[in-house]
Amino acid sequence: MNAIGKRVTIDDLAKSLGLTKSTVSRALNDYADISEQTRLRVRNAATAMNYRPLSHAQAIKTGRVRSIGLVLQVSEHDGHRPFLADFLAGITEAAADHDWTLTLATATSASDAVRLLEKLSQERKADGFILPRTYIDDIRIDALRAAQVPFILYGRTANIADCAWYDIAGEVAMEQAVATLHKLGHSRIGFIPGGEGYNYTKLRRDGYINGLEQNKLALDDQLIADNAVNKQQGYAATRELLAQPNPPTAIICSVDHAALGAYGAIRSLGLRVGQDVSIISYDGIPEGAVLSPELSTYAVDNKQAGARLAELLIRRVRGEPPQQLREIGQARFLDRGSHGPLTLSSDQLAAKIELKSDHREE
Amino acid sequence: MNAIGKRVTIDDLAKSLGLTKSTVSRALNDYADISEQTRLRVRNAATAMNYRPLSHAQAIKTGRVRSIGLVLQVSEHDGHRPFLADFLAGITEAAADHDWTLTLATATSASDAVRLLEKLSQERKADGFILPRTYIDDIRIDALRAAQVPFILYGRTANIADCAWYDIAGEVAMEQAVATLHKLGHSRIGFIPGGEGYNYTKLRRDGYINGLEQNKLALDDQLIADNAVNKQQGYAATRELLAQPNPPTAIICSVDHAALGAYGAIRSLGLRVGQDVSIISYDGIPEGAVLSPELSTYAVDNKQAGARLAELLIRRVRGEPPQQLREIGQARFLDRGSHGPLTLSSDQLAAKIELKSDHREE
DNA sequence: ACCCTTGCCGAAACCGGTTTCGGAAATTTT
DNA sequence: AAAATTTCCGAAACCGGTTTCGGCAAGGGT
Numbered sequence: 001m002n003a004i005g006k007r008v009t010i011d012d013l014a015k016s017l018g019l020t021k022s023t024v025s026r027a028l029n030d031y032a033d034i035s036e037q038t039r040l041r042v043r044n045a046a047t048a049m050n051y052r053p054l055s056h057a058q059a060i061k062t063g064r065v066r067s068i069g070l071v072l073q074v075s076e077h078d079g080h081r082p083f084l085a086d087f088l089a090g091i092t093e094a095a096a097d098h099d100w101t102l103t104l105a106t107a108t109s110a111s112d113a114v115r116l117l118e119k120l121s122q123e124r125k126a127d128g129f130i131l132p133r134t135y136i137d138d139i140r141i142d143a144l145r146a147a148q149v150p151f152i153l154y155g156r157t158a159n160i161a162d163c164a165w166y167d168i169a170g171e172v173a174m175e176q177a178v179a180t181l182h183k184l185g186h187s188r189i190g191f192i193p194g195g196e197g198y199n200y201t202k203l204r205r206d207g208y209i210n211g212l213e214q215n216k217l218a219l220d221d222q223l224i225a226d227n228a229v230n231k232q233q234g235y236a237a238t239r240e241l242l243a244q245p246n247p248p249t250a251i252i253c254s255v256d257h258a259a260l261g262a263y264g265a266i267r268s269l270g271l272r273v274g275q276d277v278s279i280i281s282y283d284g285i286p287e288g289a290v291l292s293p294e295l296s297t298y299a300v301d302n303k304q305a306g307a308r309l310a311e312l313l314i315r316r317v318r319g320e321p322p323q324q325l326r327e328i329g330q331a332r333f334l335d336r337g338s339h340g341p342l343t344l345s346s347d348q349l350a351a352k353i354e355l356k357s358d359h360r361e362e
Numbered sequence: 363m364n365a366i367g368k369r370v371t372i373d374d375l376a377k378s379l380g381l382t383k384s385t386v387s388r389a390l391n392d393y394a395d396i397s398e399q400t401r402l403r404v405r406n407a408a409t410a411m412n413y414r415p416l417s418h419a420q421a422i423k424t425g426r427v428r429s430i431g432l433v434l435q436v437s438e439h440d441g442h443r444p445f446l447a448d449f450l451a452g453i454t455e456a457a458a459d460h461d462w463t464l465t466l467a468t469a470t471s472a473s474d475a476v477r478l479l480e481k482l483s484q485e486r487k488a489d490g491f492i493l494p495r496t497y498i499d500d501i502r503i504d505a506l507r508a509a510q511v512p513f514i515l516y517g518r519t520a521n522i523a524d525c526a527w528y529d530i531a532g533e534v535a536m537e538q539a540v541a542t543l544h545k546l547g548h549s550r551i552g553f554i555p556g557g558e559g560y561n562y563t564k565l566r567r568d569g570y571i572n573g574l575e576q577n578k579l580a581l582d583d584q585l586i587a588d589n590a591v592n593k594q595q596g597y598a599a600t601r602e603l604l605a606q607p608n609p610p611t612a613i614i615c616s617v618d619h620a621a622l623g624a625y626g627a628i629r630s631l632g633l634r635v636g637q638d639v640s641i642i643s644y645d646g647i648p649e650g651a652v653l654s655p656e657l658s659t660y661a662v663d664n665k666q667a668g669a670r671l672a673e674l675l676i677r678r679v680r681g682e683p684p685q686q687l688r689e690i691g692q693a694r695f696l697d698r699g700s701h702g703p704l705t706l707s708s709d710q711l712a713a714k715i716e717l718k719s720d721h722r723e724e
Numbered sequence: 725a726c727c728c729t730t731g732c733c734g735a736a737a738c739c740g741g742t743t744t745c746g747g748a749a750a751t752t753t754t
Numbered sequence: 755a756a757a758a759t760t761t762c763c764g765a766a767a768c769c770g771g772t773t774t775c776g777g778c779a780a781g782g783g784t
Binding site: 007050052053054055056057059060065067072074084085086088089093096101102103104105106119120123124125260261284286287290291340 | 369403412414415416417419421422427429434436446447448450451454455458463465466468478481482484485486487544608622648649652653
């Protein structure tokens with residue numbers, strides 16, 4: 001039938017050892033009042049009989065199910081999707097080191113995510129949660145804080161008090177991108193921000209602006225495009241940037257999916273990516289390696305991120321204060337073909353574009 | 363602290379209603395011996411007091427944790443990775459309809475997967491499992507069968523007895539691909555098989571061969587390349603096919619990732635995809651839409667697959683016999699630019715390739 | 725009016741672990 | 755050698771639900 005085969009219970013084990021189940025339990029959980037000798041006897045018998053405690057039977061008394069909760073918002077722009085396998089692998093492998101597992105749910109909106117977080121924590125399907133893709137103002141955080149449920153952020157947020165978090169320093173990457181382009185001769189560098197409301201969007205924008213300052217470049221609002229998180233929006237944003245009288249000769253994209261559209265926009269104007277217009281982006285999606293030229297971008301190690309998040313969350317659940325559970329990682333620059341030395345000045349570029357636009361309007 | 367806030371237990375609820383907890387429990391679980399009136403009273407009070415039973419407290423008596431188990435093999439070629447988000451969303455949403463959740467783990471090999479399946483089922487972290495990417499001869503199936511743990515296959519396998527499964531008819535897609543190409547004038551149609559040992563590889567190959575027969579085309583072993591599941595292997599397989607004296611004018615790839623390499627191989631010979639050589643592939647990965655011409659391919663609805671699998675598995679756990687839990691879906695053809703009418707005969711194509719090869723060897 | 729159902733709920737056992745408490749035996753101290 | 759500790763394990767309570775069983779009261783049949 002569908003019944004799962006007969007298990008050996010702690011009582012079976014105790015009986016076969018001539019001990020009581022309380023002794024067996026304490027032996028297996030390394031209590032100090034069990035002699036080394038019986039501890040070993042019990043341990044050996046347990047493996048010999050292939051005894052494995054039911055996690056939910058343990059949970060009823062301990063209150064812990066040894067499970068990490070993760071609620072994904074699938075309606076979100078799919079900037080994070082390609083990473084998902086790595087991210088999940090990182091979480092589950094690190095969790096497995098502590099005998100924990102991952103409980104996964106998907107939500108269709110932010111409020112749906114809150115509903116699921118509350119449901120999962122109340123049914124105790126998970127002991128704590130990883131919150132991916134943080135917003136500047138994040139209702140999930142408010143909800144978990146109110147319910148006193150342990151959690152850790154993947155990203156940072158406006159009110160970081162009492163929060164544990166892990167994040168990649170996107171702002172540093174953006175700074176470096178500006179410096180790299182400036183060193184190659186570019187002085188008009190455009191920027192395409194990421195998804196509105198996300199904390200990473202603010203950070204990367206700050207990084208871009210800091211980069212300009214550090215390289216003594218003027219901040220020009222005209223060089224900051226509309227938010228773009230997918231191909232279409234990236235296309236539109238790039239067209240708009242390049243349509244200006246004084247267009248950027250290089251563009252930094254906050255997310256790779258926008259860069260995909262930037263390629264199309266640049267080509268639609270008869271220009272060559274990496275020669276007439278440079279692009280540096282952020283994320284490291286696999287599509288970037290299929291483009292020609294391949295996309296120069298800052299890649300995030302999402303497996304590593306997942307592993308660190310799991311580790312930190314487990315420590316959080318075990319009682320460590322959030323203040324000491326904060327880590328930051330760096331993105332790795334993939335130096336590929338979509339950026340290069342300045343070949344055309346902004347004026348020359350503008351002239352070339354105007355010529356093209358006159359001939360055929362896209 | 364890290365303590366999750368005070369809950370209301372079934373005793374609290376019972377006390378506030380002036381009933382015993384046994385009555386409350388039966389009322390909430392729709393037992394017949396509870397009057398409609400008290401059933402409603404209890405239900406209302408439960409929602410009013412925001413009572414949610416602890417899933418593990420229920421599980422201790424019922425034996426069910428209401429969780430679907432899924433063990434992913436991350437070392438596998440990443441043909442399925444882009445689908446992961448959709449696949450998981452499908453599973454979790456369908457599971458949520460029955461108040462179930464998903465417990466996820468990742469394995470590094472097939473034997474590691476077996477280890478995890480046994481561990482998770484013994485600890486009862488899940489009530490049953492979805493087995494993705496079935497092999498012709500699958501040790502996971504053997505293990506779960508032996509342990510009498512409910513499971514469902516995503517795919518089919520050699521010994522299908524007593525198995526519940528959901529699958530996409532890849533063999534039908536391959537048949538149709540042959541017919542489509544034949545209708546366009548192609549008579550020498552190459553085939554690149556997928557990963558060795560997987561059941562889908564056998565099925566798609568069978569479909570290709572059936573397609574040839576149905577269109578009265580001769581089966582030529584020279585037209586079947588080595589297995590290829592990634593860009594590099596796809597490149598090599600395609601080069602080999604095209605290096606023959608009588609090369610195929612169209613190539614069918616079992617997986618999109620191989621097609622990515624096929625594009626490179628075709629171009630390396632100075633040929634144009636979709637004109638000199640046609641390609642039809644299978645999977646529907648997002649990279650296909652970034653290529654130019656866009657990849658013609660059979661796309662799989664993995665969200666739907668996940669949803670059906672979850673639904674069927676839950677019914678399996680509840681005791682339905684596996685024989686009535688079998689479903690098959692169809693892939694959807696994305697009619698894009700990588701295939702087209704025959705322009706060069708096989709001989710002409712060979713001549714063109716030879717010319718190119720003389721000039722520069724890749 | 726009496727018996728027999730039927731409807732409805734309480735009492736208690738139960739699931740498989742963990743944890744507290746107490747006490748006997750072994751060891752150390754005086 | 756007696757007293758005071760320590761060491762180590764058994765007994766039992768407990769966690770928060772579900773399920774079985776029994777019994778009271780109301781309703782129906784004759």
